Amino acid sequence: MDQQHVHIHADVRLDCKGLACPMPIVRTRKAIADMDGGQVLEVLATDKGSLADLKAWSSRAGHQYLGTLTVDEVYRHYIRKQSTAEAAHPGGSPIPVVSNAELQARRLADPEMVIIDVREEAEFAFGHVRGAISIPLGQLEDRLGELDRERELMLLCRTGTRSEMACRLLVDKGFKRVHNVVPGMSEWDGDTDALTEGQGGLKA
Structure with a gap:
């Protein structure tokens, strides 16, 4: 590249x-x-x-x-x-959690599954789950119109913290079928794509 x-x-x-x-x-x-x-x-x-x-x-x-x-x-x-905000665990009702292994298994059964990566664009560029959609957490509220409320949505980030915040935002906006992928990209060992082949960890 x-x-x-x-x-x-x-x-x-x-x-x-x-x-x-x-x-x-x-x-x-x-x-x-x-x-x-x-x-x-x-x-x-x-x-x-x-x-x-x-x-x-x-x-x-x-x-x-x-x-x-x-x-x-x-x-x-x-x-x-x-971000100091990532260290604070948000309150509220529990968000359904899906493990990395479970996400991979579900993708085999449903290749069209919607996976949303809420990390920053630069993080996404250096490596992301194959087929994932990039919507940084800070842009999510402005891009709700891109999401199908009837579909099951899998959200992930580096460790599961930002994606939990994203899940809560979606729930507050009326989305019912959202899941937080934990531990996320920090321990992802499945298929990945990258927008660049630069040096650095793809799972960063």
Whole structure:
């Protein structure tokens, strides 16, 4: 795949081209501190060491390293800032839960099953369940018209937290047949597709 023509949405772009370690990390730390939780940062770097450094730093800092594209010898790193809202468990009635294994079994019986991935566009680009539809959580309420209220809907994210929030939103809007897929992409071992073949974990 031609990575030069792959477009991945990022909320903030940080230019670290020409800088050597540790400056890309120093600037990334400062930039991400000013961002809102859940936003995606794109870091442009030319230092090869940034591949390992930014991935390791993201893990230590509690953020989500999505992956890296290489275009014209420039590394385009994508990091999602952890959202404090995701740590809070929403109240309300229990949402039906479907395991990863159960989802795979149901897909065999119903290949047309509707699977909605509520992660950010950048997360989806680096790897998603084959056939899933991308509707980021922040866009879900505005895109309800795209969903069939009569169909069974399987919602997933990285760990099941955002998808539970999405399920609750749909229930509040009158959807009856919604299920939260847990643990989601963090442990998904079934078929996946990606919009890019860049470096990084497809299950991020």
